[in-house]
Amino acid sequence: MTNRKDAPGDAPLEPGGRAWSLYGEELSPGAQVGGYVVESTRYRGSVSTLYRARDSRTGTPAALKVMRPQYTASRGALRRFQQEAETLRRLRHPHIVDVLEHGTLADGRPFIAMEWLEGRDLAAELAARGPFSAREALELLEQVGSALRAAHGAGVIHRDLKAQNVVVLSGGAAPVVKLVDFGVAKLLSPEEPGTEATSTGLVLGTPVSMAPEQIRGETPDARTDLYGLGVLLYQLVTGRPPFQGTTQVELEEQHMHAPVPRASERAPVPAALDEVVGRCLEKRREDRYPDVDAVLEELRNAVRGDGPGRVRQVRALGLYMEARINGQVDDATLEVVDTLLERVRARMDAQGLTVMVEGGNFLLGVAALPLGEDSERETRRKTLELALLLSEEPHAEAKAARISLVPTLHVDLATLRLDVGGRQGLGGGRLLRLSAWTGGHPGHGVLATAAALTGLEGTFHSEVLSSHAGLHHVTRLEA
Incomplete structure (x- = not known):
C-alpha cells in the first residue's frame, strides 16, 4: 500500500510498537493510508471512523472513512463496499462529493478518501437559521436533483437522502450543496437492520426519510430517492420532517400508513407545493413521479406559479372504515381483522371508492363527487347505504372475535391531479386530515358529518353525537 517504514506492511503490529500506535483500531495522526496522511479523528461511528487527512503529495485536505476492524470478516460487505x-x-x-481514492489497509480494512467539504450539513443549517422559503428550497433542490439525475443515470441509488447527507459549502455568495454517502454506509453494515450511518459515520436509529418499500425490505430504486426528496422538501420549508415518532416502530408506521401533512399549514408556501410533497411521498412507488426531472418541473411550477395547472381542488367524500376490537388481541383476532378489511376493500372498489390510506385496522376510501346537485346527493346516499350495510352485515368470525366495523363518512375538499400515467386521481387536501373527523366514534353504528348529510334528511335519520358536536349518528328511517 505504501513504502513508509511505519506502515502495517513494513512493521510488526505489536502492542507498544510504532506501527501499533499508528494503525490500531483507531488510526493515529501520521498514519499513511494510500496517498493520504491522517491528521485527526473527526467522527466515530459504530461501523466506520471519519478522519481529516492530507494528500501527502499536494497537502490538499481530504476526508478519510475507514471501516472498523470487526466488520471486515464479512467478505460480502467488503466486496459491495469496494464496488460502491x-x-x-x-x-x-x-x-x-468527489471520491479521490479507495483501497484496503494491510489488516483488511477498506477505506475511502473523499474531498474535504468545508461547511455544514442541511440539518445543522436548518437548526442555525430556521426554515427556508419556497424559492430558497427550490434553489437547493435544483442542485440536489441534478446530483440525483447523474447518479440514477449511472445506475446508482442514494438510498439515504436526508438533510444530514446534504452539505452546504461555506464561503460562497449563493448556497452551494454537495450530496454525500451514496448508500455506502448501508453497505457497511448489512447485518444490522434498522441502522443508518450519516455522512459523518454516526449511526442514526430512526429512519426519518425511509420509504415504505425500504421498511418492507424491498429492493430500492430511483423512486425511493424521490421519496427522500419529498421528505427533504417538506423539512426545508417547515424546519421539521413530515413524520415524527418517539420510537422507530411508530415512525415506520407513519411512513407506511399515515396521510402526508401539508407544509402550507406550517409555513408560508403555496398550496401547490403540498402536491409536490404529497406525490413524492406516495406509499406506492408506482404512484410517485417517474423521475427527478418530473419532480423539479412541478416544483418550479408550484413555487413560481407559472405551471400549466395540473392540480385543482374538488369536493370529495371519504369513507373511513375502522375494525374496532372489543376483546382479546391475538394472532387469530388480527387475521379476522385482515379478512374483514379485505371484504371492505372489495366493496369500496365496487362502489367506485379508491383506498387512499390504510392501517393495521382501518381503510380510507375516497371518491370525487360528480358535478350537479342531484348527482352529488345520490353518490353520497349510495355511499351512506354502503356504510350502513358494512356495519350491519353479520360475520360469524367477527362476532366471535368481538370485532365491529365502525364507519364514518365525510365530505370536504381534496386535490385532483394527474398520476404518472396522465390519469386523474385524488391526493391530499382537507379531506385527508383524518384527525379532524375520525376521532369521535363511540364504537358502534354509523357516523357522518353535516357536510355528508346535507340534503339527505328525508332519507336517513340522524342525531347529533353528544360527545362530538360535528358528528351525527345515522340510521335508516323506520318504515
Missing part, C-alpha cells in the same frame, strides 16, 4: 466506492469514483458531478 469504485462506482462513486467514476461518478463526477459538481454537486456530488
Whole structure:
C-alpha cells in the first residue's frame, strides 16, 4: 500500500510498537493510508471512523472513512463496499462529493478518501437559521436533483437522502450543496437492520426519510430517492420532517400508513407545493413521479406559479372504515381483522371508492363527487347505504372475535391531479386530515358529518353525537 517504514506492511503490529500506535483500531495522526496522511479523528461511528487527512503529495485536505476492524470478516460487505466506492469514483458531478481514492489497509480494512467539504450539513443549517422559503428550497433542490439525475443515470441509488447527507459549502455568495454517502454506509453494515450511518459515520436509529418499500425490505430504486426528496422538501420549508415518532416502530408506521401533512399549514408556501410533497411521498412507488426531472418541473411550477395547472381542488367524500376490537388481541383476532378489511376493500372498489390510506385496522376510501346537485346527493346516499350495510352485515368470525366495523363518512375538499400515467386521481387536501373527523366514534353504528348529510334528511335519520358536536349518528328511517 505504501513504502513508509511505519506502515502495517513494513512493521510488526505489536502492542507498544510504532506501527501499533499508528494503525490500531483507531488510526493515529501520521498514519499513511494510500496517498493520504491522517491528521485527526473527526467522527466515530459504530461501523466506520471519519478522519481529516492530507494528500501527502499536494497537502490538499481530504476526508478519510475507514471501516472498523470487526466488520471486515464479512467478505460480502467488503466486496459491495469496494464496488460502491469504485462506482462513486467514476461518478463526477459538481454537486456530488468527489471520491479521490479507495483501497484496503494491510489488516483488511477498506477505506475511502473523499474531498474535504468545508461547511455544514442541511440539518445543522436548518437548526442555525430556521426554515427556508419556497424559492430558497427550490434553489437547493435544483442542485440536489441534478446530483440525483447523474447518479440514477449511472445506475446508482442514494438510498439515504436526508438533510444530514446534504452539505452546504461555506464561503460562497449563493448556497452551494454537495450530496454525500451514496448508500455506502448501508453497505457497511448489512447485518444490522434498522441502522443508518450519516455522512459523518454516526449511526442514526430512526429512519426519518425511509420509504415504505425500504421498511418492507424491498429492493430500492430511483423512486425511493424521490421519496427522500419529498421528505427533504417538506423539512426545508417547515424546519421539521413530515413524520415524527418517539420510537422507530411508530415512525415506520407513519411512513407506511399515515396521510402526508401539508407544509402550507406550517409555513408560508403555496398550496401547490403540498402536491409536490404529497406525490413524492406516495406509499406506492408506482404512484410517485417517474423521475427527478418530473419532480423539479412541478416544483418550479408550484413555487413560481407559472405551471400549466395540473392540480385543482374538488369536493370529495371519504369513507373511513375502522375494525374496532372489543376483546382479546391475538394472532387469530388480527387475521379476522385482515379478512374483514379485505371484504371492505372489495366493496369500496365496487362502489367506485379508491383506498387512499390504510392501517393495521382501518381503510380510507375516497371518491370525487360528480358535478350537479342531484348527482352529488345520490353518490353520497349510495355511499351512506354502503356504510350502513358494512356495519350491519353479520360475520360469524367477527362476532366471535368481538370485532365491529365502525364507519364514518365525510365530505370536504381534496386535490385532483394527474398520476404518472396522465390519469386523474385524488391526493391530499382537507379531506385527508383524518384527525379532524375520525376521532369521535363511540364504537358502534354509523357516523357522518353535516357536510355528508346535507340534503339527505328525508332519507336517513340522524342525531347529533353528544360527545362530538360535528358528528351525527345515522340510521335508516323506520318504515
